[in-house]
Amino acid sequence: MICPLNRNPLNPSFVDEVERSFAQQPVMNLIGASLSLVEPGVVEITLPSRADLAQQDGYVHAGVITTIADSACGYAAYSLMPAGSNVLSVEFKVNMLRPARGVTFIARAEVIKAGRTLTVVRADVFGIAENAERELVATMLATMLCLQT
Amino acid sequence: MICPLNRNPLNPSFVDEVERSFAQQPVMNLIGASLSLVEPGVVEITLPSRADLAQQDGYVHAGVITTIADSACGYAAYSLMPAGSNVLSVEFKVNMLRPARGVTFIARAEVIKAGRTLTVVRADVFGIAENAERELVATMLATMLCLQT
Amino acid sequence: MICPLNRNPLNPSFVDEVERSFAQQPVMNLIGASLSLVEPGVVEITLPSRADLAQQDGYVHAGVITTIADSACGYAAYSLMPAGSNVLSVEFKVNMLRPARGVTFIARAEVIKAGRTLTVVRADVFGIAENAERELVATMLATMLCLQT
Amino acid sequence: MICPLNRNPLNPSFVDEVERSFAQQPVMNLIGASLSLVEPGVVEITLPSRADLAQQDGYVHAGVITTIADSACGYAAYSLMPAGSNVLSVEFKVNMLRPARGVTFIARAEVIKAGRTLTVVRADVFGIAENAERELVATMLATMLCLQT
Numbered sequence: 001m002i003c004p005l006n007r008n009p010l011n012p013s014f015v016d017e018v019e020r021s022f023a024q025q026p027v028m029n030l031i032g033a034s035l036s037l038v039e040p041g042v043v044e045i046t047l048p049s050r051a052d053l054a055q056q057d058g059y060v061h062a063g064v065i066t067t068i069a070d071s072a073c074g075y076a077a078y079s080l081m082p083a084g085s086n087v088l089s090v091e092f093k094v095n096m097l098r099p100a101r102g103v104t105f106i107a108r109a110e111v112i113k114a115g116r117t118l119t120v121v122r123a124d125v126f127g128i129a130e131n132a133e134r135e136l137v138a139t140m141l142a143t144m145l146c147l148q149t
Numbered sequence: 150m151i152c153p154l155n156r157n158p159l160n161p162s163f164v165d166e167v168e169r170s171f172a173q174q175p176v177m178n179l180i181g182a183s184l185s186l187v188e189p190g191v192v193e194i195t196l197p198s199r200a201d202l203a204q205q206d207g208y209v210h211a212g213v214i215t216t217i218a219d220s221a222c223g224y225a226a227y228s229l230m231p232a233g234s235n236v237l238s239v240e241f242k243v244n245m246l247r248p249a250r251g252v253t254f255i256a257r258a259e260v261i262k263a264g265r266t267l268t269v270v271r272a273d274v275f276g277i278a279e280n281a282e283r284e285l286v287a288t289m290l291a292t293m294l295c296l297q298t
Numbered sequence: 299m300i301c302p303l304n305r306n307p308l309n310p311s312f313v314d315e316v317e318r319s320f321a322q323q324p325v326m327n328l329i330g331a332s333l334s335l336v337e338p339g340v341v342e343i344t345l346p347s348r349a350d351l352a353q354q355d356g357y358v359h360a361g362v363i364t365t366i367a368d369s370a371c372g373y374a375a376y377s378l379m380p381a382g383s384n385v386l387s388v389e390f391k392v393n394m395l396r397p398a399r400g401v402t403f404i405a406r407a408e409v410i411k412a413g414r415t416l417t418v419v420r421a422d423v424f425g426i427a428e429n430a431e432r433e434l435v436a437t438m439l440a441t442m443l444c445l446q447t
Numbered sequence: 448m449i450c451p452l453n454r455n456p457l458n459p460s461f462v463d464e465v466e467r468s469f470a471q472q473p474v475m476n477l478i479g480a481s482l483s484l485v486e487p488g489v490v491e492i493t494l495p496s497r498a499d500l501a502q503q504d505g506y507v508h509a510g511v512i513t514t515i516a517d518s519a520c521g522y523a524a525y526s527l528m529p530a531g532s533n534v535l536s537v538e539f540k541v542n543m544l545r546p547a548r549g550v551t552f553i554a555r556a557e558v559i560k561a562g563r564t565l566t567v568v569r570a571d572v573f574g575i576a577e578n579a580e581r582e583l584v585a586t587m588l589a590t591m592l593c594l595q596t
Contacts, residue, residue: 024205027213030179055220056173062238063219064176067212071204089211090416091441093242093391093540093588095567097560112586113544117415118388118443120542120586139559139567141540141588143389143441145416239565240590242391242439242540244418246411261437262395266564267537267592269393269437288410288418290391290439292538292590294565322503325511328477353518354471360536361514362474368510369502387509391540 007040007111011083018043018075025071033068035075041111043075048104060100062138065107069094069123069140072109077119077144080111086149090118092142100137102127109140119144156189156260160232167192167224174220182217184224190260192224197253209249211287214256218243218272218289221258226268226293229260235298239267241291249286251276258289268293305338305409309381316341316373323369331366333373339409341373346402358398360436363405367392367421367438370407375417375442378409384447388416390440398435400425407438417442454487454558457529464530465490465522472518480515482522488558490522495551507547509585512554516541516570516587519556524566524591527558533596537565539589547584549574556587566591 011017015038022028022035028045031053037044045068047053047060055061070089078087109123123140160166164187171177171184177194180202186193194217196202196209204210219238227236258272272289309315313336320326320333326343329351335342343366345351345358353359368387376385407421421438458464462485469475469482475492478500484491492515494500494507502508517536525534556570570587 021205025210026201026203027210030201052175052179054175056170057235061174061176061216061219062241063212063216066215066219066243067210070210070212070215086206089245091242091244091389091418092211093240095240095559095588095590096238097567112542113583120389120544122586136560139569139588141542141586143542240538240567244410244439244441246418261393262434269395269538271437285411288420288439290393290437292393319503323508324499324501325508328499350473350477352473354468355533359472359474359514359517360539361510361517364513364517364541365508365510368508368513384504387543389540389542390509391538392513393538394536 007080009040009080011081014079018079021078022075027067028071031064031067038079041076041080041114043072043079043109045072045107046104049102060105062096065100065105065125065138066094068105068107069125069138070142072107073121073123073140073142074144076109076111076121080114080119081146084149086147088145088147090143090145092140094138094140096138098135098137100127102135103130104128117146119146156229158189158229160230163228167228171224176216177220180213180216187228190225190229190263192221192228192258194221194256195253198251209254211245214249214254214274214287215243217254217256218274218287219291221256222270222272222289222291223293225258225260225270229263229268230295233298235296237294237296239292239294241289243287243289245287247284247286249276252279253277266295268295305378307338307378309379312377316377319376320373325365326369329362329365336377339374339378339412341370341377341407343370343405344402347400358403360394363398363403363423363436364392366403366405367423367436368440370405371419371421371438371440372442374407374409374419378412378417379444382447384445386443386445388441388443390438392436392438394436396433396435398425400433401428402426415444417444454527456487456527461526465526468525469522474514475518478511478514485526488523488527488561490519490526490556492519492554493551496549507552509543512547512552512572512585513541515552515554516572516585517589519554520568520570520587520589521591523556523558523568527561527566528593531596533594535592535594537590537592539587541585541587543585545582545584547574550577551575564593566593
């Protein structure tokens, strides 16, 4: 990151909170995604490729790539929010850069700007080949909303 | 639409082509989505709500909403492309407007500008309540690429 | 609009407020833009074409088109906000659909969803030819923030 | 950049080409922007703050910030295109992260993915204070089109 970001988590149990919330997203179970990294302002979600996630050419559907990128962005934002918050996706934009091929996909989200109400997050989604080479298949720029519950 | 759009399909068998391609998207089967309308430059996809499509609050995940909106946009663009084309998502932006609740969701995509290489498409996603009331839950603005195969 | 929108202005003097705020945007004077319509949730800004607004091919620069679209979106949102609010652009996405040519440009913004904190607005920018024909040159999808001052 | 990018310029005189094209954008002269860096896949544009570029609160208008970010993205893409190309903005999305204050603004664009037809570029816009501190005020994610002329 070019810009210094205050990544001091306001909620000391943010890792537990992210894991608990992630476990409550049934769609992650449906597509087979799991949480692979939770740090202040940074979250990674891993998705093994599967034939039933594909679009018409056999690549993973852009909507599935978006699903893991959006959740990664949401939890990266959530990791910096105060206890008792909820996070909602306001909007996101995704560029599909290459066909989504790989044996596994990793969506890595990093907070760019954490605000009291709005948090802006960037995510890159990589396809990992059998030989462990990474290819950037998509990038997301997202806005997340903090709701006090 | 405020602007006149030439919606003469270049491919007379565009309906068959869209249906055939849609049937080749395994992810549509996984989430339970079906094609409900195919007209020149306009496509609708219908998705019954299901508990395993939800995020942490019980609403359908933004990524699932995006999946049907993206496919609707892609096929709306594809319906105007010449025979022998393939369609790829270049990018899209989604605004989540309300929690995605409803017994069914309909993504309705309409081409705004059809070009030889790039086609710009807008999609609205509605949640349909039991009493048949419609609520706009998301809107997408997408760019699609025509590949000559 | 496909979806019913409550467009009852919360601020009875919203027209005056929009006009007053617009007059305080020096950049509108620099580029020669003026406010041409203010209704609840709908605002139009008109910009006569000028050689010094062009990019390298002689068309009006995408950033100038964005400038009038963004202000139109901001004021369309502002027209529905309570008295004593300020409006800020959270983010916007613009598709440039055709070269920005015309003797005049009109950015027409319409609120899609007005929330207490966030308002989502769509704008279309038209180029008007000498023979009065309209051509859609760009479309914006924007998120605006309401600040209580 | 996390991902390796082939940044070998296809056009050996790309610096001259970018400078020549920039000089042909009258709007850059109108707002007072200048080209401050041209490398393969990376371009910076510098804009001194000026009262007549402001919106209603005295900050530089989001549209002006977009103008320099869009041109920086376009020329970053152009720097990697073959001789005889022209570059067009397909679309961009901008997040305004902080009020655009500073004595100078720098838009720094970097190509993420250079394709034959489409190039995806990211730009960050910084406000530079009198004490030389940098603040990230906006970030853009853009798609550029290569036209063979």
